[in-house]
Amino acid sequence: MSFWWFLALLLGSVAIYRAHECDVFTDLDLHHAIIGTSLYVKLLLYTRANLICGQELSHHNLSAQPLFNVTKPTTFVIHGYRPSGSPPNWLHDITQKLLARGDMNVLLVDWNRGAANVNYLKVVAYTRDTADNLTAFITNMQENGAFLSSIHMIGISLGAHISGFVGAKFKGKIGRITALDPAGPLFTGKPPEDRLDPTDAQFVDVVHTDIDALGFRKPLGHIDFYPNGGADQPGCPKTIFSGSGYFKCDHQRSVYLYLGSITQTCIISAFPCSSYTEFLDGHCMDCDQFKPAGCPVFGYDSIEWKDTLVPLKQTNAFFTTNKQTPFCRTNYRVDIVTWNHDTRWGYISIKLHNGSEVAEATINHKASKFEKYSETRLLAQFDKDIQKVHKISIKFSTGNALQFKHKLRVLRIRLVHLERKDRPLCRYDVILEENREVTFRPIPCEESNF
Template sequence: MFLWQYLLTLLLLITVQICKAQRCEEFTDLNLSHAFIGTNLNVRLLLYTRENVTCAALVSHTNFSSHPQFNLSRRTAFIIHGYRPTGSPPGWIQKFSDMLLDREDMNVIVVDWNYGAANVNYFKAVENTYKAADNLTAFIKIMQENGASLNSIHLIGVSLGAHIAGFIGANLNGSIGRITGLDAAGPLYTGNPPEKRLDPTDAQFVDVLHTDIDGLGFREPLGHIDFYANGGTDQPGCPKTIFSGSSYFKCDHQRSVMLFLDSVDRTCTSRGFPCSSYKDFLNGNCLNCEVFGAEGCPVFGYDVTKWRDVLLKLGQTKTYFNTNKVSPYCTTSYRVEVMIWNQDVRWGYITVKLHGNGKETVATINHRASQFQKFTETKLFAQFDKDLQSVKKMSLKFSTGNVLKPKYKLRVLRIRLTHLERKESLCRYDVILEENKEVTFRPIPCEDSNF
């Protein structure tokens, strides 16, 4: 036998022995028959650490000594899934765990309460959330008795899991460090008092994302800060009709997980602008971030704790941001200011296209018709699908949407685009826009002395 064959055989034998010694646990996969009759909640806790990133250990609820990799001096994140009517495991579980561990040396515990969540009777699954919460509360108390700090615990709950996190937090008198609710479930929770749903008193800091408030999600604010992605409804790229099958019902709801994962991975950042309504946000009436100090408006997701102190002082903050159809989901925001010199008032829509280094990005401001009046600055809010670090050219198009009426011209005295992150402004003066015709030009840095 050649030496390399001998070494390969030895390596295989060692691998087999390791696998025998360390059994990898998997999330419970229940078929539909189990979903009908499952009554035993049987909450399973699957532990991942940097020592066992891909091989979960089934954690004993009472004996931590059998899990030396479970270091209670580290932070611990619990991932709590939601309703599973078919009993299938969430497709995002492993990716979620991997990203958290790549981001930080911590304990990640995947809470498998599928025996309680996998039930065609949604009412029964809701009833089981209290049992799951009691089970996890007891486990966290034992963690605390063994030296863990409640400050270092982060509960991340999806849908029904968000309310489970809230119940756990309430059981522990709000001492948990952080709860993140990802599109907390709405059905059977809407209208409930705080003790029967997630609320800001359930943890020292509660941040919540809403993506399906007109369907499976919860409409009203639930945390110290609530982010409404795309107004909380109709996520870009999700099906618009029932003919798309099951994805029509769950795409908006599940988008909450995808957006949070983007924030963990630092793929890009999305700032939430404080606003009373999505309409005001789109109209550009909510771009002032001074209340948050030098850091500006809070960034959605994993790193929002950077704004924790100021958010706790503010009480409850409701914010909005828009996203793209696919990852990277973050958009790039600009303030657009247009001044015209037409004698008559014009109503219409503006499309802005930016070009630079062989790339281009487009923002169409068409959620409503804007009013343009002589020597009066019209302020608009434009969000582009990508951020161009260097803008070489700009294109503008004016449209009215009126097919039968005569074509108008918009005589632009000045247009100013201000990048809301970098605070850089680009201007152009004296441009005539014929309706539905794109005009391209080179913008110049704005000068404060101009107008």
């Protein structure tokens, strides 16, 4: 949808906002969470006709709200645990970005009265009741002409398992469940009927960003994405002295990564692999099993790989991100052949230049081995995409400041862009003195070196 069309819809929604009273997400505070809240589920409808003015739906009389068209696709957005009682700060972003992508009903499932409770055990118990409430509502939708296959449930944390419970009630016939860092506490180790699992929808895609704390570690979907390995996310606080961000930043990163995928401003390719270590080692860069489509794209558009992923039963995919938006990075395969007499171990840093624009990648998760006349294959992940590379800078380091400075004698270095079909870039006969950056102009690789 064009920007101007969307702007016109937004201005029309503002007019509706002024003419009609809007229903809003329940806003509570820590006091409510301490004394505890009883469950109440409110459904707030957003459409292209009311982008910023939510309208509460009746659970029983769907015709009472003329903006709700059950024949259109419907996306449910289900939040998780709210110990502070406040509304999530991503609510308006996700509704507007979803509606910019498609003409649909977006239903915010507001179960803040229930989720706002310092007693996490009680909140977990409410997930079943919330699922029962949504199951009854979707059954009503069916009776009024809706198709289960046109329903997409996006569940955050506890909301992911609520989505799974609903999907199980409909025997996996719901079109899609997207789980954003599914909650781990009290769900880890549970059987499939007590948590989200791949049989809960026709397609289940999951992103894990906090597997070592609040999130669920093991795979739960047809495809499970593990950005940065699924644990510590770049840019998130590393110590408890950073305040509440230390506890929630990794967990919430799943939402912000997904928001970026909806707008398509930051397209992230994910690489199916057996482990994060194998991915970083550059052993999973070809995606041959997904030809001709290539590696799956993370996020909203991963549904395009459904027909390939579902028969595979379960796929784990990995990628790395920047510290902040835009999170997407650019991946190159780097092949290096050296002619040192002795084996060298070390780290490589690469910069790609186009005038004043520079992209950087540091391959330092472990020391790489460079043997005479043997090709060393590396995965370089740059912080941005340079459309046309004019110069390349490379630096070699052993990581040991106390030893004698070594040289890495490069017979050939080749860089291959993994997302685009660019001609590979090469350079021959380069001497890398340790900790000294060498800059050169690349040349197209010879045909025999592709």
